[in-house]
Amino acid sequence: xxxxxxxxxxxxxxxxxxxxxxxxxxxxxxxxxxxxxxxxxxxxxxxxxxxxxxxxxxxxxxxxxxxxxxxxxxxxxxxxxxxxxxxxxxxxxxxxxxxxxxxxxxxxxxxxxxxxxxxxxxxxxxxxxxxxxxxxxxxxxxxxxxxxxxxxxxxxxxxxxxxxxxxxxxxxxxxxxxxxxxxxxxxxxxxxxxxxxxxxxxxxxxxxxxxxxxxxxxxxxxxxxxxxxxxxxxxxxxxxxxxxxxxxxxxxxxxxxxxxxxxxxxxxxxxxxxxxxxxxxxxxxxxxxxxxxxxxxxxxxxxxxxxxxxxxxxxxxxxxx
Amino acid sequence: xxxxxxxxxxxxxxxxxxxxxxxxxxxxxxxxxxxxxxxxxxxxxxxxxxxxxxxxxxxxxxxxxxxxxxxxxxxxxxxxxxxxxxxxxxxxxxxxxxxxxxxxxxxxxxxxxxxxxxxxxxxxxxxxxxxxxxxxxxxxxxxxxxxxxxxxxxx
Amino acid sequence: xxxxxxxxxxxxxxxxxxxxxxxxxxxxxxxxxxxxxxxxxxxxxxxxxxxxxxxxxxxxxxxxxxxxxxxxxxxxxxxxxxxxxxxxxxxxxxxxxxxxxxxxxxxxxxxxxxxxxxxxxxxxxxxxxxxxxxxxxxxxxxxxxxxxxxxxxxxxxxxxxxxxxxxxxxxxxxxxxxxxxxxxxxxxxxxxxxxxxxxxxxxxxxxxxxxxxxxxxxxxxxxxxxxxxxxxxxxxxxxxxxxxxxxxxxxxxxxxxxxxxxxxxxxxxxxxxxxxxxxxxxxxxxxxxxxxxxxxxxxxxxxxxxxxxxxxxxxxxxxxxxxxxxxxxxxxxxxxxxxxxxxxxxxxxxxxxxxxxxxxxxxxxxxxxxxxxxxxxxxxxxxxxxxxxxxxxxxxxxxxxxxxxxxxxxxxxxxxxxxxxxxxxxxxxxxxxxxxxxxxxxxxxxxxxxxxxxxxxxxxxxxxxxxxxxxxxxxxxxxxxxxx
Ligand code: SF4
Ligand code: SF4
Ligand code: SF4
Ligand code: FES
Numbered sequence: 001x002x003x004x005x006x007x008x009x010x011x012x013x014x015x016x017x018x019x020x021x022x023x024x025x026x027x028x029x030x031x032x033x034x035x036x037x038x039x040x041x042x043x044x045x046x047x048x049x050x051x052x053x054x055x056x057x058x059x060x061x062x063x064x065x066x067x068x069x070x071x072x073x074x075x076x077x078x079x080x081x082x083x084x085x086x087x088x089x090x091x092x093x094x095x096x097x098x099x100x101x102x103x104x105x106x107x108x109x110x111x112x113x114x115x116x117x118x119x120x121x122x123x124x125x126x127x128x129x130x131x132x133x134x135x136x137x138x139x140x141x142x143x144x145x146x147x148x149x150x151x152x153x154x155x156x157x158x159x160x161x162x163x164x165x166x167x168x169x170x171x172x173x174x175x176x177x178x179x180x181x182x183x184x185x186x187x188x189x190x191x192x193x194x195x196x197x198x199x200x201x202x203x204x205x206x207x208x209x210x211x212x213x214x215x216x217x218x219x220x221x222x223x224x225x226x227x228x229x230x231x232x233x234x235x236x237x238x239x240x241x242x243x244x245x246x247x248x249x250x251x252x253x254x255x256x257x258x259x260x261x262x263x264x265x266x267x268x269x270x271x272x273x274x275x276x277x278x279x280x281x282x283x284x285x286x287x288x289x290x291x292x293x294x295x296x297x298x299x300x301x302x303x304x305x306x307x308x309x310x311x312x313x314x315x316x317x318x319x320x321x
Numbered sequence: 322x323x324x325x326x327x328x329x330x331x332x333x334x335x336x337x338x339x340x341x342x343x344x345x346x347x348x349x350x351x352x353x354x355x356x357x358x359x360x361x362x363x364x365x366x367x368x369x370x371x372x373x374x375x376x377x378x379x380x381x382x383x384x385x386x387x388x389x390x391x392x393x394x395x396x397x398x399x400x401x402x403x404x405x406x407x408x409x410x411x412x413x414x415x416x417x418x419x420x421x422x423x424x425x426x427x428x429x430x431x432x433x434x435x436x437x438x439x440x441x442x443x444x445x446x447x448x449x450x451x452x453x454x455x456x457x458x459x460x461x462x463x464x465x466x467x468x469x470x471x472x473x474x475x476x
Numbered sequence: 477x478x479x480x481x482x483x484x485x486x487x488x489x490x491x492x493x494x495x496x497x498x499x500x501x502x503x504x505x506x507x508x509x510x511x512x513x514x515x516x517x518x519x520x521x522x523x524x525x526x527x528x529x530x531x532x533x534x535x536x537x538x539x540x541x542x543x544x545x546x547x548x549x550x551x552x553x554x555x556x557x558x559x560x561x562x563x564x565x566x567x568x569x570x571x572x573x574x575x576x577x578x579x580x581x582x583x584x585x586x587x588x589x590x591x592x593x594x595x596x597x598x599x600x601x602x603x604x605x606x607x608x609x610x611x612x613x614x615x616x617x618x619x620x621x622x623x624x625x626x627x628x629x630x631x632x633x634x635x636x637x638x639x640x641x642x643x644x645x646x647x648x649x650x651x652x653x654x655x656x657x658x659x660x661x662x663x664x665x666x667x668x669x670x671x672x673x674x675x676x677x678x679x680x681x682x683x684x685x686x687x688x689x690x691x692x693x694x695x696x697x698x699x700x701x702x703x704x705x706x707x708x709x710x711x712x713x714x715x716x717x718x719x720x721x722x723x724x725x726x727x728x729x730x731x732x733x734x735x736x737x738x739x740x741x742x743x744x745x746x747x748x749x750x751x752x753x754x755x756x757x758x759x760x761x762x763x764x765x766x767x768x769x770x771x772x773x774x775x776x777x778x779x780x781x782x783x784x785x786x787x788x789x790x791x792x793x794x795x796x797x798x799x800x801x802x803x804x805x806x807x808x809x810x811x812x813x814x815x816x817x818x819x820x821x822x823x824x825x826x827x828x829x830x831x832x833x834x835x836x837x838x839x840x841x842x843x844x845x846x847x848x849x850x851x852x853x854x855x856x857x858x859x860x861x862x863x864x865x866x867x868x869x870x871x872x873x874x875x876x877x878x879x880x881x882x883x884x885x886x887x888x889x890x891x892x893x894x895x896x897x898x899x900x901x902x903x904x905x906x907x908x909x910x911x912x913x914x915x916x917x918x919x920x921x922x923x924x925x926x927x928x929x930x931x932x933x934x935x936x937x938x939x940x941x942x943x944x945x946x947x948x949x950x951x952x953x954x955x956x957x958x959x960x
Binding site: 105145147269272283297309312315 | 380382388400413417419422423426428467468470
């Protein structure tokens, strides 16, 4: 019998949802344990950072890394695990694209901290106390200026997107690893189709949008495409693999699966699509209609500010070489 | 503030880099015409020939900025004159949304323009490029709202 | 400035969470505990980056704060929006929301109890560390039980998938109601799951009784003074002052079991406040009227039972009565009684799910009220599994969030948590060389709250890791004890 695979899991700036997603493969987790040794999983097993440091380079077969990079500690662990792993998988939207907390990149670090510790309504802070990196004997890691996707800090071999990734995709990935059938490095472990492809709603591909609508003041038709009803649905710019789950409860897609292989920038793709759907040729009216998209970045880059072409243009040069 | 910036610009001989996407049926022909007519205008703009303004994917614009353009413009046939009927309308709709998006990302909206220039309007092109260049000189070099660079790994 | 040497004991990571939560205890030179710090080195900045977002998106953005209690954020957010938009959800909408909410509480409490707290009791607090985990629990209670746990967690999740679009991140609650109704077919599918859930919750009570309450040693531990913390109690109550997770005013009772305050969510700022602390990214909350030192209160299962007059469902009410008769009256101040309160709430949630599914109105189409006004300001409060959760939004004229203030469940308990740990530590650690079982018992005080940093303890079996570092002032390690 060949040697068991060595697998590691880690969470950086994560909500824990990705960890729960791993458990959502339910009893199959026992199959995983049968084929693999889990050598590092801080939330589950007792192995310290120092134990990982002591491992030989490339001694872990696959590391699943969830959460984005938001603190110094996250960077350190990303680098450490990169060195120790043969394959590094960015697990979940935060790790693949910076995730929803990438929206924090629209503010400075100081603005984020200031809001939380100085100005929030319920905060009473006359002495302007802030968490200190070193307080008496106690150390906490510093927050970074920006929020990064994993591959903006270290090289990544595979991407498993979703917020969190769907159990079926997680299981497929694990099976592929177990049977040595991983695709070429750099691949996204999800179908290269769009959410629209999976969505059962009727679409007409016609210019229909006179106004962008918001979910609170009307009940969308359950059969027709949400986008054609004026709700911005990221389906056309988003990779499938989630069974169009948000759309199934009448809610528009927010794009958590990230773009398909052909697309460099999810927001740009969506702008392109919307340009084809707005039903007006009058420049003034067009401006009017566009002004009903009240938060373009928050809408078009919900999960992907960190990886937007503009935001990441500085990073590539400085960090990866 | 402003003074320092101007000085800075002088010292480094900085010149704005402009990327223009020009429709081959109209604006690009206008550029040809301007060349033939030996019109004089600042050399800061690099023209890229596209089959139609409607062919300019928003990604091209982002890529131009990401690769160091101080400004980007798209030029096409006047509304109603597009060879492919719809193309320039589509460009106009995308432009408005892309501009709003870039602005929210932290990019000065004056650095991204859309202009209708027909093949006979060489003068229009000249004036547009000249004025745009002047305006950019005032604005100074672009500072893209990128993620902060990370310190390199110490080994 | 004193120059005496400072020594430190570190329990790192607490509940298997390296880097996400840690307790540091600083000893003075006589080996007595001087300070206890609970650190949470995590910061993502939600309050700021929610600003500028379309306010109706917040029920989908804020759940990403925590993947273990996403439903709580989702619901608090939707309720804040009801108020901001000035819309009253229809009665069907309220019921559907309460239904998904209780399905979530049932599922989460099931995991919290079996995976997190049960190892301490079922296997025993001083059992070898390697056995003190879910595997050890399975060993004692049998594989069939483990299967039941997995099965019922799955039922809860399937309900959430149907009702909210996702097992983890709900998308369905919107201002004025929910985005989709419940079909009769889905309702009929869910009823047997709910019925089975009640049986399972009854069985959980039985386990708790047989394994914990029948064992005098455990009961002694529960009621011992080191796990006793006198504090105010906070929880939502219905109109009869019964526990409610989804809706109602917030009631605060005193250590003498008197009503100290009862207030509507929108008035929360008059009652609670937060102060940042230098050693952690988590702030500390307190009752405003009593001040930052005396305003100690607790939230979460034990606090909810203490702050109420009972449970609104029959089986849970019986357990509630038993709870106080065993623990010697109300309020129960025993930190470890959190675990018992949790299983009683699990039973209530199961009963409530079935009640709601059997409500003739539940499949009606009248599941939302459309919002027509521009949103202004709103506060939404729910009982998350781990404690009261506050969302407060102010909006601009475009309906974008202008200010967002969040007080999450674990923040509510931060103060009490530090106090409990400190008390347990003071009671148990007398010298610089605490023994391993004792350290676990300190940790039990922490785990009883099921603090949210510990979300991921819903996880695979594993050893409970503890390293104790005893350090002198210059941070030289004098001694390092590691659990095998
Ligand atoms: S990708 Fe989603 S589920 Fe995973 S850590 Fe990020 S926010 Fe949580
Ligand atoms: S845009 Fe949205 S609603 Fe329309 S087909 Fe695509 S996924 Fe479905
Ligand atoms: S519908 Fe969109 S936002 Fe929802 S899970 Fe799928 S990809 Fe993610
Ligand atoms: S052909 Fe010139 S813009 Fe379309």
